[in-house]
Amino acid sequence: MAVVGDSLFLSRQIFAKKHGFLVKNQFYGVSVRIPSRTYSGIRVRDRIECVRSTLQVNLEEEVKVSRSFPFPEGFLGMDVVSERELKEKGFMGMRKTKLVCTIGPACSSLEELERLALGGMNIARLNMCHNSREWHSDVIRNIKKLNEEKGFCISLMIDTEGSQMHMVDHGGASSVKAEDGSIWLFTNEKFDGSRPFTVQANYEGFSEGITVGDELVIDGGMASFEVIQKVGNDLRCKCIDPGLLLPRAKLSFWRDGKLVGNNFGLPTLSTKDWADIDFGVSEGVDFIAVSFVKDANDIKHLKDYLSKRSSDFIRVLAKVESLESLGNLEDIVEASDGIMVARGDLGVQIPLEQIPAVQEEIVHICRQLNKPVIVASQLLESMIEYPTPTRAEVADVSEVVRQYADALMLSGESAVGSYADKALSVLRMASGRMELWSRQENRHSLLSQCQLGVALPDRIAEQICDCSVEMANNLGVDAIFVYTRQGHMASLVSRNRPNPPIFAFTDNSSTRMALNLQWGVIPLHVELSDDMEDNIQKTFDLLKTRGMVKEGDVVLVIADVTPTCATPSVFQSIKVKTVV
Numbered sequence: 001m002a003v004v005g006d007s008l009f010l011s012r013q014i015f016a017k018k019h020g021f022l023v024k025n026q027f028y029g030v031s032v033r034i035p036s037r038t039y040s041g042i043r044v045r046d047r048i049e050c051v052r053s054t055l056q057v058n059l060e061e062e063v064k065v066s067r068s069f070p071f072p073e074g075f076l077g078m079d080v081v082s083e084r085e086l087k088e089k090g091f092m093g094m095r096k097t098k099l100v101c102t103i104g105p106a107c108s109s110l111e112e113l114e115r116l117a118l119g120g121m122n123i124a125r126l127n128m129c130h131n132s133r134e135w136h137s138d139v140i141r142n143i144k145k146l147n148e149e150k151g152f153c154i155s156l157m158i159d160t161e162g163s164q165m166h167m168v169d170h171g172g173a174s175s176v177k178a179e180d181g182s183i184w185l186f187t188n189e190k191f192d193g194s195r196p197f198t199v200q201a202n203y204e205g206f207s208e209g210i211t212v213g214d215e216l217v218i219d220g221g222m223a224s225f226e227v228i229q230k231v232g233n234d235l236r237c238k239c240i241d242p243g244l245l246l247p248r249a250k251l252s253f254w255r256d257g258k259l260v261g262n263n264f265g266l267p268t269l270s271t272k273d274w275a276d277i278d279f280g281v282s283e284g285v286d287f288i289a290v291s292f293v294k295d296a297n298d299i300k301h302l303k304d305y306l307s308k309r310s311s312d313f314i315r316v317l318a319k320v321e322s323l324e325s326l327g328n329l330e331d332i333v334e335a336s337d338g339i340m341v342a343r344g345d346l347g348v349q350i351p352l353e354q355i356p357a358v359q360e361e362i363v364h365i366c367r368q369l370n371k372p373v374i375v376a377s378q379l380l381e382s383m384i385e386y387p388t389p390t391r392a393e394v395a396d397v398s399e400v401v402r403q404y405a406d407a408l409m410l411s412g413e414s415a416v417g418s419y420a421d422k423a424l425s426v427l428r429m430a431s432g433r434m435e436l437w438s439r440q441e442n443r444h445s446l447l448s449q450c451q452l453g454v455a456l457p458d459r460i461a462e463q464i465c466d467c468s469v470e471m472a473n474n475l476g477v478d479a480i481f482v483y484t485r486q487g488h489m490a491s492l493v494s495r496n497r498p499n500p501p502i503f504a505f506t507d508n509s510s511t512r513m514a515l516n517l518q519w520g521v522i523p524l525h526v527e528l529s530d531d532m533e534d535n536i537q538k539t540f541d542l543l544k545t546r547g548m549v550k551e552g553d554v555v556l557v558i559a560d561v562t563p564t565c566a567t568p569s570v571f572q573s574i575k576v577k578t579v580v
């Protein structure tokens with residue numbers, strides 16, 4: 001590994017030998033951060049040429065090995081599941097809503113992960129609350145192995161633990177019952193094993209600002225207590241609503257129907273979270289989901305940190321799961337690369353009956369501001385234990401799809417459940433059915449006019465995407481092809497939720513993995529040249545050889561690949577082409 005102060009080689013071959021490898025004289029496998037410019041991605045060849053002329057360049061930080069497998073000639077990177085779906089069901093049969101699975105002990109072996117991959121998992125989520133980094137690292141290795149060897153395209157997400165008040169495990173018991181009227185001591189004092197009627201909180205300041213008469217709610221309503229005495233930092237409480245205390249159950253305090261002491265000034269990212277983030281960077285994950293985001297600064301701070309640490313563009317998702325985040329929603333959405341509606345903790349901080357409306361509002365704002373949104377938690381909760389979902393659960397999943405969220409997420413259903421594959425297939429079936437219904441019934445909810453871009457090229461891009469989707473729907477084209485480096489145009493097209501699938505061609509590896517989260521987008525890898533006609537012909541030929549398009553298919557083509565020598569507006573284009 002090169003470090004700060006190292007100088008950089010002269011020849012491509014020597015560089016490759018040290019930090020990557022050459023295949024057919026093409027350079028693969030590393031990205032390099034050089035002062036004032038980042039050289040990243042797969043095709044470093046041209047960039048190496050320009051570095052060559054500088055002769056000696058100080059590396060700003062260590063050279064990082066990123067996406068490390070060489071793409072063979074003609075590599076498209078279309079995941080085998082989408083390819084199979086296309087061949088079996090045609091363009092219109094392709095699923096649009098993306099699926100995220102939380103990986104836990106019930107699905108972490110290579111075989112189990114492959115079953116989820118075959119079932120349509122687009123993103124694997126690793127919840128850093130649980131298990132060791134070594135364990136997560138093994139899962140990441142397995143997912144990368146499946147991508148490289150079996151042709152899947154599964155993106156990786158880590159989810160931070162965040163600073164949250166909860167009970168610590170109580171001496172191995174899976175749960176403890178709190179009976180009506182029983183008196184309990186809540187303390188931060190550490191003790192081994194279990195003590196009757198004593199609960200240990202994870203955070204020493206947990207009782208700060210709490211007064212006699214406040215209500216202590218466990219896991220958003222599993223059980224409730226009234227604070228009857230404050231003894232130093234400890235709280236003596238009487239159970240007023242009996243229930244189960246599970247390991248790591250969440251604690252929240254209420255006064256006059258309002259949440260009090262919102263995590264008491266704990267930082268959004270703890271020391272452990274920063275270490276987990278560094279772990280994610282070194283493992284080359286695609287997304288970092290930040291728990292308990294309070295405001296946009298939390299996100300800006302992390303994005304700034306990542307831009308200095310990683311030469312890959314790691315997307316930062318904000319989890320909306322606190323009262324505070326709801327107050328700063330638009331700013332948070334704007335600052336982040338996507339949102340997770342984390343209904344689990346949200347249900348601890350706001351009354352449950354408010355969740356459906358809040359969810360719909362967040363999904364709507366994300367679409368307006370062009371950010372992907374995941375709806376998470378308890379979608380199919382009963383399937384942790386049972387092989388079929390309840391009718392209410394299927395209705396909930398379908399409602400998320402009807403609202404046009406980008407992705408659905410499994411938590412315990414896949415992480416610890418007995419029927420992970422079945423739960424995934426319920427998501428697949430329910431989303432496919434609701435998407436079809438929405439199309440057939442023409443239920444498109446049109447975007448309300450909301451101009452995102454300010455500069456002319458951005459406004460042009462937006463107009464092209466809005467109009468092209470109207471065109472694609474009216475003409476009934478088979479597919480939309482978007483040529484894009486950063487994925488912006490692909491996401492603008494996705495935002496309009498078109499009837500046909502969106503094939504997004506990019507030469508940027510992190511763009512390809514990030515687009516996995518976007519509704520209706522099938523990300524593909526292609527070497528993009530400045531000659532757009534050539535790009536289009538090349539991809540048509542490739543897809544035709546693979547049997548994915550055939551003569552007579554009609555494709556709407558949008559280009560967003562701007563040659564360095566031209567002004568952007570000249571090259572953003574839209575055309576309809578028939579495959580010949």
Ligand SMILES: Nc1ncnc2c1ncn2[C@@H]1O[C@H](COP(=O)(O)OP(=O)(O)O)[C@@H](O)[C@H]1O
Pocket residue numbers: 102103104105127129130131344411412413415416
């Ligand atoms: N990596 C893991 N190792 C062990 N258990 C896990 C892991 N990830 C998730 N789980 C289990 O799955 C459950 C549901 O996952 P999730 O919703 O992500 O977490 P939580 O319930 O803690 O918010 C967790 O409560 C935990 O029991």
Ligand SMILES: C=C(OP(=O)(O)O)C(=O)O
Pocket residue numbers: 127129159291321341342343344345346376377411
């Ligand atoms: C997804 C969520 O976060 P976590 O599982 O990390 O608590 C949630 O609270 O809904």
Ligand SMILES: [K+]
Pocket residue numbers: 127128129159160161162291
């Ligand atoms: K988490």
Ligand SMILES: [Mg+2]
Pocket residue numbers: 291321342344345
């Ligand atoms: Mg949460």
